[in-house]
Amino acid sequence: MSKQKKKVVIIGAGFGGLQVIKTLANQKEYEILVVDKKNHHLFQPLLYQVATAVLSPADIAIPTRSITTKYKNVKILFGDVSDINFQKKEIVFQNNTESYDYLIIATGAKTSYFGNAHWENKTLGLKNLRDALSIRRQILLSFEQAELIGDYEKSKSLMHYVIIGGGPTGVELAGSIAELSHNIIRKDFRNIDSGMTKVTLIEAGPRILNAFSESSSQFTKLKLESRGVEVLTNSPVLDITDSGVKLKDRFIESKTVIWAAGVEGSNLAKKLPLNKDKANKIIVDEYCRTLEYQDVFVIGDAANFSKGLTKPLPGVSPVAMQQGRYVGKFIQSQEKQKQMAPFQYFDKGNMATIGRTDAVAEFGIFKLKGILGWLGWLFVHLVYQVGFKNKVSTLLSWVWSYLTFRAGSRLIQEEVQDLSVRP
Ligand SMILES: Cc1cc2nc3c(=O)[nH]c(=O)nc-3n(C[C@H](O)[C@H](O)[C@H](O)COP(=O)(O)OP(=O)(O)OC[C@H]3O[C@@H](n4cnc5c(N)ncnc54)[C@H](O)[C@@H]3O)c2cc1C
Structure with a gap:
């Protein structure tokens, strides 16, 4: 009897989410659903060049759908996830619900005005x-x-x-x-x-x-x-x-x-009944999982990863990308009932x-x-x-x-x- 496919749901196709997609792409054991409230992946490090009229928007953004054309097991939906029912293992968006076996919250951060x-x-x-x-x-x-x-x-x-x-x-x-x-x-x-x-x-x-x-x-x-x-x-x-x-x-x-003074966790992160820090970033364990649910991962700017560190990892794209790849591999190792070492960040500078x-x-x-x-x-x-x-x-x-x-x-x-x- 063939093994049932596992459904991996990724919220957010930014730097982190995209790496999870790439790691699990075209692997027949997984059905991947990506929900993003934008229809494009954005290269935020060059946003300031669009803001100052050096580059055009199309130079730094690309429709997520076009990145995933060749990934037959990846489905993209355009939606703003407004809630997650962790008991039922479902996400809620645009009057839809979708169930998951594994969930990755990769919703990034938003501008913070420090209480003002x-x-x-x-x-x-x-x-x-x-x-x-x-x-x-x-x-x-x-x-x-x-x-x-x-x-x-x-x-x-x-x-x-x-x-x-x-x-x-x-x-x-x-x-x-x-x-x-x-x-x-x-x-x-x-x-x-x-x-x-x-x-x-x-x-x-x-x-x-x-x-x-x-x-x-x-x-x-x-x-x-x-x-x-x-x-x-x-x-x-x-x-x-x-x-x-x-x-x-x-x-x-x-x-x-x-x-340009600060960021905090996304609106979705703020709302979820999970352990969070003062900036509404979701606290994760050494495997990038929430402290409450072992099948729910948080990566990139949405996460506070500070296990074994003196301060949380910074909100930069290499952290999100490395965590995205790690979580993709972690899910594979879970399915093969193999043990994975905790996530370790390689600081590129x-x-x-x-x-x-x-x-x-x-x-x-x-x-x-x-x-x-x-x-x-x-x-x-x-x-x-x-x-x-x-x-x-x-x-x-x-x-x-x-x-x-x-x-x-x-x-x-x-x-x-x-x-x-x-x-
Ligand atoms: C102006 C600027 C300049 C930067 N410069 C650099 C730099 O030079 N070097 C560097 O390393 N880092 C830089 N960063 C930081 C870097 O962009 C982030 O660390 C990185 O984008 C984090 O990746 P992420 O996947 O966590 O989130 P993001 O890349 O922000 O992706 C989050 C995704 O989630 C989606 N989303 C959010 N909420 C929902 C929801 N409720 N439902 C559905 N989808 C949702 C968003 O639409 C988005 O696509 C910069 C950031 C900014 C804003």
Whole structure:
């Protein structure tokens, strides 16, 4: 008698979910159902380049369905999972229920405002394509508005961009906005000099890029400053209003405030009756399983994996990918009644771009800075892009942008009557 297929349900086809899919793809013992509320896999590390008009959305996203075309045992459904019934072993989405033998929660994280929910409406976050396009629209519109006003003094707050959070995303955004305004679009305007644009990066802690070494952090600060970015450290934000950002000793007037300061577990994770940390990340054991259910796994940004560690694993794509592959193999070993060693993270290092030809990259004891760091960054971000077409189009967009100093995607889709630069 042939063994019954096991049904593996994966919620979320991001970095982690995709690796589970790939590990179990085309294995006849498994029926795989993937449910995602987006129809595409998104390469989040390059979102800031869409936000700053260097790349187009299609360069960094690919329909999940097209990635899995060749995987005959994989079914994709477009749905927002709203609940899980662990007793019945069912997930709930769009008035559907689906049962599972194994469940993988790979729902990622969402922007966190550290208890200041009202800041969400005053700032722009960067977590998905919609966010990136909102930032791009806001930046382009604010220049158009300033050009209409035609007076720098009166448009100061339009031409001052504030980024809160000095991690890699904040650094990359600050460097990229400075580059866009001080170089790329400078010759395009007549009434304003976009070179007078101010970019301020605010960090609450004593230094930016705190996951990097002191020397990389210091290098990045100096490089950003030389590119015209004001870097404020030890500067916790006290409030954000429609007119700008309040710090303990200063109020920065700005119409564009970008929030890159923190993340927390997804809405689904928040709701589930499972052990979680303060940031709503689900606590898992050394096999990436929930503490409550042995057939439910949580991977990537949705999980708090801290078993045997001094602090939880960071919310970066290598963690999600390695956990995804591990869980795929763990399920196989369970089915073969074999024992698997606990999950171990292999840290491949950190990297962040500062701007054109400048980045910091740390791989163990190797620290690359400047052009070498940038080349390393370029290589890694191209290799890890999902899909051959994306790799090629991203490379071509970069080469074009690099050679011509022109950004590829600066379209505002609305007509003027629909336009509103945030008041
Ligand atoms: C702007 C930015 C820049 C970054 N830069 C880097 C970097 O340079 N290097 C690096 O290593 N990491 C970087 N990261 C972090 C990295 O992207 C994450 O660590 C990684 O995406 C986590 O993978 P994941 O699979 O856990 O979640 P994700 O990749 O976020 O995927 C989660 C998936 O779950 C889906 N989902 C969520 N909730 C539901 C639900 N209820 N129902 C159905 N589907 C759902 C989502 O639609 C999504 O497809 C960056 C993140 C951001 C936001």
